[in-house]
Amino acid sequence: MRPRSTTARPGDSELLIGRLHTEKPFHTVREAGLTSWLLIYNLGGEGVFHHPGGVQRTKPGDAVLFPSGFARDYGATRKSSYRRFYAEFHPRAEWHELLQWPELAPSLRHLSIRTDSARHAIELTFTEAIALGLSHHPRREAFARNALEKILLWCDTENPLGKSALIDPRIRRALDHLTQHLAEPITLAALARHCGLSVSRLSWLFHHATGTSPLQYLEICRMNRARQLLRLTPNPIQDIAAEVGYADPFYFSMRFKRHTGKSPRAYRQAA
Numbered sequence: 534m535r536p537r538s539t540t541a542r543p544g545d546s547e548l549l550i551g552r553l554h555t556e557k558p559f560h561t562v563r564e565a566g567l568t569s570w571l572l573i574y575n576l577g578g579e580g581v582f583h584h585p586g587g588v589q590r591t592k593p594g595d596a597v598l599f600p601s602g603f604a605r606d607y608g609a610t611r612k613s614s615y616r617r618f619y620a621e622f623h624p625r626a627e628w629h630e631l632l633q634w635p636e637l638a639p640s641l642r643h644l645s646i647r648t649d650s651a652r653h654a655i656e657l658t659f660t661e662a663i664a665l666g667l668s669h670h671p672r673r674e675a676f677a678r679n680a681l682e683k684i685l686l687w688c689d690t691e692n693p694l695g696k697s698a699l700i701d702p703r704i705r706r707a708l709d710h711l712t713q714h715l716a717e718p719i720t721l722a723a724l725a726r727h728c729g730l731s732v733s734r735l736s737w738l739f740h741h742a743t744g745t746s747p748l749q750y751l752e753i754c755r756m757n758r759a760r761q762l763l764r765l766t767p768n769p770i771q772d773i774a775a776e777v778g779y780a781d782p783f784y785f786s787m788r789f790k791r792h793t794g795k796s797p798r799a800y801r802q803a804a
Contacts, residue, residue: 548677549621550662552576556615560608569621570632571599572684573607574646574655578615582607584638594646596655596688598632603640618659620681631685633694646691650709654687703728704742707735711751715758715777721747751778756792759785763797764804770797 573580573596580591583606591597599605601623609615624632634642646652662680665673689695690705700708707728711719724747725735739747755777762773771782774797779785789797 548623548674548681550619550659550666550677550681552616552618552659552663554614554616555609557612558608558610561605563605565602565604567603567605568601569623570601571605572620572622573597573599574618574659574684576616576618576656578613579609579611580607580615580617581610582637582641582643584641586638589637589641589643591643594652596644596646598634598642598644599640600632600642605640618656620659620684622678622681625678625682628682628685631682631689631695634688634692635694644688644691646688648691648705648709650713651687651691655684658683658687700742701738703730703735704738707739707747708743708750711747712754715751715755716775717778719748719751719778752788753792755779756789759789759797760793760800763801770801773797 573591575591575593575595577593580595580597582589582591582597589597597607632642634644636642646655658680662677662684665676665680670676707724710724710727721732721736725732728735730738736746739745739750743750745753759773759777762768762776763770766773768776770786774780774782774785777785779788786797789795789800793800795803
C-alpha cells in the first residue's frame with residue numbers, strides 16, 4: 534500500500550513540503566551526499582530513526598532534522614497509522630542559527646515540542662504552507678519559504694540550545710497565556726496561580742526576562758493587536774476595544790492615544 538500524501542512544490546525546486554500518512558511498516562534509506570535538509574514533524578503514531586549511536590523513536594509533537602550531506606535511515610515498524618509533516622529544503626543563510634538543534638548524532642537532530650501553543654502554530658503553518666503551495670498564487674513560493682521560516686522559529690522556542698531557552702519556562706507560560714487571552718480580564722494574582730508562582734516571584738522573574746511588568750506587557754500586546762485591527766479591518770472601534778479586553782471604548786481610546794499619540798479613529802485614517 535502506498536502512503537497517502539499531500540505534497541506541494543511551490544514553484545521552488547529547492548523546497549518540497551507536504552504531509553504523509555502510512556498505515557503499514559516501511560523503511561526508507563537515502564545515501565549520503567544529498568545537499569538538502571529534511572525536517573519531519575510527527576503528527577501521530579511512531580516514527581523510527583536510525584543513526585550511528587542507536588535508534589530514536591518519535592511520538593506526536595517530536596521533530597527530527599537531517600542535515601545535508603548525511604545518509605537518512607528512517608521508517609515505521611508498527612502496523613498502525615503514522616502521520617507526519619515534512620519539508621525538504623535548502624536553508625537560507627540566516628536560518629542556520631535556527632537549525633542548531635540537539636544532536637543525537639552528526640546525521641540527526643531532535644526536538645520535542647512540548648507546549649500546546651507551539652504545536653498548534655507549527656501544525657497550522659504546515660497546513661497553510663501546503664495549501665498555498667498547491668495553489669496558483671503568484672507569490673506561493675515566497676509564502677511557502679516564509680511559512681517554513683515561521684515553523685523553524687516556533688521550533689526554536691522549544692530548543693534547549695536556542696535563545697528562548699534562556700527564559701524561565703514559567704515565564705514563557707505567562708507570556709503565552711497573556712497573548713492568547715487578550716480579550717479576557719486578567720489579574721496579576723490569577724496569572725501567578727496559572728504559572729504556579731507567588732505574585733512577587735512572578736513579577737520579579739517576568740521583569741528580569743522582559744524588562745517590563747506582566748500587566749504592562751499585556752497592555753502592549755493589546756495595543757499592538759488593536760493597531761492591526763484598525764489597519765486591516767473595518768470593525769467598529771467599540772468592537773475592537775472589546776476584542777482586546779476593554780469593555781469601555783472611551784477608556785480604550787485614552788490608553789490607545791497614550792501609546793500611539795493618536796486616537797483610534799485618527800490612527801485608522803492615517804494608516
